[in-house]
Amino acid sequence: MKKLLPTSTSGSLPKPSWLAQPETLWSPWKPAGDDLADAKRDALRLCLDDQLRAGIDIVSDGEQTRQHFVTTFIEHLNGVDFEKRETVRIRNRYDASVPSVVGEVSRTKPVFVDDAKFLRQLTTQPIKWALPGPMTMIDTLHDGHYKSREKLAWEFAKILNQEAKELEAAGVDIIQFDEPAFNVFFDEVNDWGIAALERAIEGLQCETAVHICYGYGIKANTDWKKTLGSEWRQYEEIFPRLQRSNIDIVSLECQNSRVPMELIELIRGKKVMVGAIDVATNTVETPEQVAETLRKALQFVDADKLYPCTNCGMTPLSRQVARGKLDALSAGADIVRRELLGQ
């Protein structure tokens, strides 16, 4: 990106109410059959339109064709039985009924590549595409086959690499891996989590990002955040290893979070997507609040490496609130951009 402070969102955006029940995770689709395929693409176009009207620089599909950022990808793979469900604890935080790995996992066909081609033909703006990271994938499953988190993560990394290479060929500019699990399992992240991520990006020429957050603004996450104390230093555990990794961009939660901003110094040299929009509140930030967060981050990120972003995905919010937040992000970034350029 040549533009200073290019804006983007970290992933999902709300779906229209005719596609799926709003403000709900894992919301079931309303249309069926061919109507559903059409409806998903219509939603993708509208979602792109919202981003472009708000002046977002690096656009995405807003995950309009996925029910969930992890599950939808896994549904397309072999070796996972969605009928055989087991209850597991996700990110050490809440119990959920999840599918089981029952055999060798593999990808027999592309998952999001057609959607990416569709988005590519709609816009000349840079495109970012989010995929679940290997560690977050294994944390959303019951493993009855490999019996090893590391081994299963490695298999998923190889599958993600196949998908990523085809997304790159489809014209995606930045491929992002969502790894909220990186904020929980520090020893595993350092032992093999980041290595698995590097396996997933092997051979890619486009830019790569990892998104590490404190999750959607759902109750299980907001309750967990209350237990984390006055300073959130989780990033400190993994940043030194991440700084030495091949990942180009690190996407972080910074707005209304208790993460000490100086921790970003530990990944100096990386591009940083600074979350300047809180996704856990319906209150729309003022442009000045966004600008203030970006100014704080600028103490620890070189201006040409700072990418203003949202804390996390916005799928649990209303479309109206999400649009307001996109506008605020754009306007806030513009304030700081002008300051930097002396305008």
Ligand SMILES: [Zn+2]
């Ligand atoms: Zn997130």
